[in-house]
Amino acid sequence: MENNKVLELISEAKKIANSNFCCKHSNFTVGASLLGKSGKIYNGFNIENDGIQSICAERTAFAKALTEGEKEFVCIAVVGKNLNDVNFSKTLPCGYCRQFLSEYTSSDFKVYTYDDKEQKLYTYTLEELLPNSFRL
Template sequence: MYRENKNVVVPGVTPEQFKELREKALEARNLSYSPYSNFRVGCCLLTEDGTFVNGANVENASYGGAICAERTTIVKLITSLNNPSKRRQWRCLAISGDSMDTCITPCGICRQFIREFAPLSLPIVMFNGDGTKCLMKTLEELLPLSFGPDDLIH
């Protein structure tokens, strides 16, 4: 199931970009505000123009007010763009947690949130705690039979 990350090929992502994506996803965990769960998650998004955007989970004493790393990253990207047409131009999304044994996956609400802005073919790479193991799936594999913007009647 998990592979060493040196064996992973992500369509449209150079080996150098993959290495930087991995490093930034791991480093993004340091941005986490997780005093309640101590469950740090980092995320990095690579856009079509080669920009890296990172984020981390932010918890709240009112647990429902917490926001996951994936949504933090996407919100940063969406709200920082002066060109709305670039909102859906992504190459790859990567996440990391602290577990050395497993690669965490996006939660259900994050999968749906990603679906709002990304194509179903978007590669999502999930790393273990030191980035030596990873799992890559497309958004469609993580969210089969999904409902998205194109399903709404205009």
């Protein structure tokens, strides 16, 4: 994946995280920008509610993509920050999302995140994030 495309995804993820009005419990906003093999980008933020069924930004992006017919995926960029912070910090998918991603992506799928203070891009494979994942 070329660096410009990854930085575009990071920028998209930041933009949607900054528009988040659904993180009233944690005050931690997360943005995810998912690139489908069609070239289309699907953005999502975390959606929290009073129960325990909150939806993470990653799965929001996947739900949008899957319901629009996208079936194969290249990579996802994820960033997060407290609402009061200016800077985004390194943010990686939770365990539930790692399992979800492992079932809807291929082994070359990449997860990117960015830390504003370090000005550093991090790249992971799902095998690094969820080795020996559960499969039926």
